[in-house]
Amino acid sequence: MENFTEIQEVNNTFGTWIEHSIQYKVVSSLLVFAICAFGLIGNVMVILVVLTTKHMRTPTNCYLVSLAVADLMVLTAAGLPCITESIFESWVFGHYGCLCITYFQYLGINASSCSITAFTIERYIAICHPIKAQFLCTLSRAKKIILCVWAFTSIYCLMWFYLSSVQELKYDNVTILTCGYKVSRRSYLPIYFIDFGIFFVLPLLLSAILYGLIARILFMNPLPSDHKNKNGHCKNSRHSTSTATSRRQVTKMLAVVVILFAMLWMPYRTLVVVNSFLERAYVDTWFVFFCRSCIYLNSAINPLIYNAMSQKFRAAFRKICHCAQKRSQRPAAHSVALTYSVVKDTSVIESTDHFTTEMEELTVTEDLLPEKTIMHKENTCRL
Structure with a gap:
């Protein structure tokens, strides 16, 4: 029992074993399944919209595709295994499943953080330095940056193949399998705080500074008014007004994505930081489930934000759904x-x-x- 208690207190994202009630199993399984299903459909639609619609292939949308892929990885590698954990109260994917799932969990989490940082920097350059943006904020450069982001995070997360392992716990003469960490709690803390600083604190601080500078340039300057020449013709005023409005709309949408990322990740990050300084970790079943659900919700809610705040995404989503409905209802004779x-x-x-x-x-x-x-x-x- 002492060994079980020590392992139970390890700050493991998805590997802590706790005996669950029937009510918890039903509520957690249904809620996580609903969040994951909604998130999988939404993120797949984001990828299809950008890849199949020519005018949607912009540098910013490329970063949103990278974020959607990372969110899909989090939902499949973290959300879906959480359902089996709640139902069976034991790890059912074996040793190699533990290694791969843990790796893809952190890969998706870290890649999403880097993607958010990348499109924040891109927005800052595009708005605050428009002349430099002509050769810095290009589609080809965005693709290269995304490849670098995924290469860096893929190499960085390789350490989890050596830090993760399946553990056997004896509890009331029953053997329970958990996917946990090989290292002790004290050895894990430095790893966590480095990860916490690089992929959470630093991106949020950088985003706060850059969006502050963007707001000063974009929102404090009035929109261009309609000017006319002597003949009464317009001087591209509609185009300039539309461009400024579009920039504000996109910037607001991306700022909301960053704010929700900070808010929905804050409960879990705070829990792990607090447990790092407690002699006995706080592992209340419902609160831990709340922290996990916030993580899954963060990966599922972004397509909803795009649909609510971007007219182009909303129209593209409708077009995909409309085309799918037409294909299913299309008669034999065209x-x-x-x-x-x-x-x-x-x-x-x-x-x-x-x-x-x-x-x-x-x-x-x-x-x-x-x-x-x-x-x-x-x-x-x-x-």
Whole structure:
């Protein structure tokens, strides 16, 4: 029992064994499954939207794809095994499953933190240094940075293959398997605090500073007003106003992602830091479950933020769902449909419910028409 108590107090993210009640098993399993299912669908849609829609392939969205991949890794390597742990109260994936799952847990967590830091720096350069952004904030450079991020985190997390192991615990003449750490609690603390500083404290401090500078440039300057020349024509005022509004919208969305990352990771980070200074760790079942659920929710909520705060993402999500519904309901004989639009961006069409309703009544299918048919621009400026 002394050995069991010592192992139970190890600050293990997902490997502490506690006897669970039936109520806990039902609530935790259903809630974690719902969060993971919602997060898996949402993050997969984010990846599909950016990869399949040409105008969505921007440097910022590339970082969001990297974040979505990292969140998928967290949900599959941390969330889903938590369900089996709650139900069976024992590790069921074996020794190599323990090594790989622990590795991918930390890889997803650290890669998501680095992706957030990367798009924060990209936003700062794009807004505060627009001249440098022309050759620094490019799509090719964003892809190279993402490759470096994943290469660094993949190499950094290799240590968990040597620090993780399956442990056998004897409890009331029953053998319980847990996926835990080989090292003692004292040996683990320096590793944790280095990880805590590099992938949590440093990104948040950097994000706070950079978003403060962005706010000073972006939100304290008024939007450009409509100016006219002597002939009464507009001087690109609509374009400049639209650009400034779009920049504010994207910056607000990314700032919300960073804030939620800090808030939802704070309970677990605080718990581990506090337990580091206690003689006997605080491992209340429901509070530990709350801390874990916040981590899973952080990996699942980002697509919802994109849908709520970005018109382009919202339109692209609708387009994917609409196309999937059309394919499932498409008859055997294909009818020829005609359409005409003077709107430049298809997102405007998708975001207008009235126009979408009319299109559906006419049984118009966008995928039967060339892309250029939908992308005309109204160049006149009316007074």
